[in-house]
Amino acid sequence: xxxxxxxxxxxxxxxxxxxxxxxxxxxxxxxxxxxxxxxxxxxxxxxxxxxxxxxxxxxxxxxxxxxxxxxxxxxxxxxxxxxxxxxxxxxxxxxxxxxxxxxxxxxxxxxxxxxxxxxxxxxxxxxxxxxxxxxxxxxxxxxxxxxxxxxxxxxxxxxxxxxxxxxxxxxxxxxxxxxxxxxxxxxxxxxxxxxxxxxxxxxxxxxxxxxxxxxxxxxxxxxxxxxxxxxxxxxxxxxxxxxxxxxxxxxxxxxxxxxxxxxxxxxxxxxxxxxxxxxxxxxxxxxxxxxxxxxxxxxxxxxxxxxxxxxxxxxxxxxxxxxxxxxxxxxxxxxxxxxxxxxxxxxxxxxxxxxxxxxxxxxxxx
Numbered sequence: 580x581x582x583x584x585x586x587x588x589x590x591x592x593x594x595x596x597x598x599x600x601x602x603x604x605x606x607x608x609x610x611x612x613x614x615x616x617x618x619x620x621x622x623x624x625x626x627x628x629x630x631x632x633x634x635x636x637x638x639x640x641x642x643x644x645x646x647x648x649x650x651x652x653x654x655x656x657x658x659x660x661x662x663x664x665x666x667x668x669x670x671x672x673x674x675x676x677x678x679x680x681x682x683x684x685x686x687x688x689x690x691x692x693x694x695x696x697x698x699x700x701x702x703x704x705x706x707x708x709x710x711x712x713x714x715x716x717x718x719x720x721x722x723x724x725x726x727x728x729x730x731x732x733x734x735x736x737x738x739x740x741x742x743x744x745x746x747x748x749x750x751x752x753x754x755x756x757x758x759x760x761x762x763x764x765x766x767x768x769x770x771x772x773x774x775x776x777x778x779x780x781x782x783x784x785x786x787x788x789x790x791x792x793x794x795x796x797x798x799x800x801x802x803x804x805x806x807x808x809x810x811x812x813x814x815x816x817x818x819x820x821x822x823x824x825x826x827x828x829x830x831x832x833x834x835x836x837x838x839x840x841x842x843x844x845x846x847x848x849x850x851x852x853x854x855x856x857x858x859x860x861x862x863x864x865x866x867x868x869x870x871x872x873x874x875x876x877x878x879x880x881x882x883x884x885x886x887x888x889x890x891x892x893x894x895x896x897x898x899x900x901x902x903x904x905x906x907x908x909x910x911x912x913x914x915x916x917x918x919x920x921x922x923x924x925x926x927x928x929x930x931x932x933x934x935x936x937x938x939x940x941x942x943x944x945x
Contacts, residue, residue, distance in 0.1 A: 580943050582607075583616045583661040583679070585652065587644060588668060590621030590635070594775065595860065596686050599722075599746050600667045601625075606932035613936070616659045620647040632659070648672050663939045669705065671712040680942035683712045684720040684744070687857025688729050689779065692878065696779035696854060710734065718938060720744045722858040723879035744934050746858055747926040748867040752837045754844035763831045763838065769801040770906070771846035771870075773839070773861040774853075776806055776813045781852050781875075781893050783818055788899035790822030797827055799907045800847055807833035843868040848906040848915075851880075852893040859883050866923045871915035873902045887918040 584604060588597035608615050608631050615631045620638035634655050638647040653674040656664055664675055666683040675681060689697055690705035697705070713719060713734045719741045721727035727741050760766075774780045782804070789802050802824070804815070819828050834842065843849075849865035849872040862872050862883050874880040876890040884890065891902040905911050 580613045580662045580939065581616065581660060582613055582939055583618060583656050583659060583664040585648075585664075585666045585668075585670065585672070586617045586619045586623070587648065587670075589623040589625070590619045596668050598749055598860065599686070602747065602749055602928050603931055603935070604667075606928040607935060610932070610936050613939075616655070616661065618652050618655055620644045620651075634659075649674075662943050665935070665939070666712060666716075669709045669712055671715040673711075673715075675715075680717045680939075680945070681715055682718045682720060682938065682942070683716045684722070685709065685713070685726060685730055685857075686722050687726055687855070687878075688733065689855055689857070691733060692729070693779055693855040696777065718742070718942060720935075720938075722746055723882050725879040725882055726857050742934070742938060744931050745926050746860060746863075747928045747931060748860070748863045748923065751840040751843070751864070751867070754841040754868070755837065757841075757845045759841055760845065763803075763834070763842075764829050765801075765803060767801060768799065769803045769829070769846060770848050770850055770903070771842055771865070772802065772804045772806070772850050773842070773864070774806045774851065776804070776808045776815055778813060779854050779856075780806075780813075781854050782813060782815065784893065784896050784899055785850055785852055786818045786822050786824060786828070788896045788903060789827070790824055791896065791900050792903065796904055796907055801827050801829055802850070803829045803831060803842065803846070805831045805834050805839065805842055840868075843870055846870050848873060848912060850903065851875075852891055852899050852902075853878075853880065854893050856880055856883075862888065863923055863926050866919035869916050869919050871906065871912055871919060873899070873906055885918070885922040887915050887922040889915070 588600045591597055593601055611630050617633045619635040622635045636651055638644050652672045656675050661679040663680045671681055671683050690702050694702055721743050724743050727743050730741055843865050851861055851874045853875055855878045858879050865872055872884055872888040874884045874888050875893040881890055889902045889905055891898045
């Protein structure tokens, strides 16, 4: 079988969905009984196999990449005589061969459930292009059962199948000793936020909740925020000052994989009370280090966090505060930490890739 894959996100710095694309493609191409054609607007690095062909151009910038998706991508799809084409993230290019089956992964429906947290340009792109991808698809994949259910509600189609294919935690480097965190300004106990600094991550309420802790509780752990600045005027320094947390919050910015692994390994718990997540990779990344999580009771997060997480209303600051206090208690953390391994078992890149191969093979037979 000849399988084409839209790998456009692999030519960018890897975050969230880009990391998902990288990990699952790596797992997919180990299936040597099939031929894979990996398309990207720019070069990227990945293992070389005889049964894998990489096709990339030199397009940079959003508009030029859009041009690539409308022209070069379908051109190569025709030339390579694909049996199946997989759009890894919310897009299916027009003019793909009619003879090949078309699959698209929908990671979330942020533009419907939390549009106020998106860049205006991203919102309009999703509003226009995501429904088109669903309309063109022969099969839809979702990162969570919650997202799959929401797709059924908003885009009901009797002639299409939807499957949940869970992502997994990336294989991270071995963490370094705690003392290595001194380079990030960390020398005492902390809990951790990981993610891009943008409205959907709900940092303002997390900081307000932390600021409402008693001096006794606040002294138990600092809050470390690891992530690069996104969009949406999340003025993190102003929020820290507003809630008098100048001595309690440490901003690391974007960190290396090794530093991130070390941050996870030594954290008391992960704090991720997002307003909406299609999946929430940091939750299972923290679980891979035996570290429990505080997360939200909405969208996919209860599904991902399971019994290893404290679930809170992300709009209720006092509830977030109570969740932090619960996880500052050692016995409560240990109780949840014991459940991280069992929760993590269901999330595997190998399992996800096997699901995809089975779906692709079924489509070829139809």
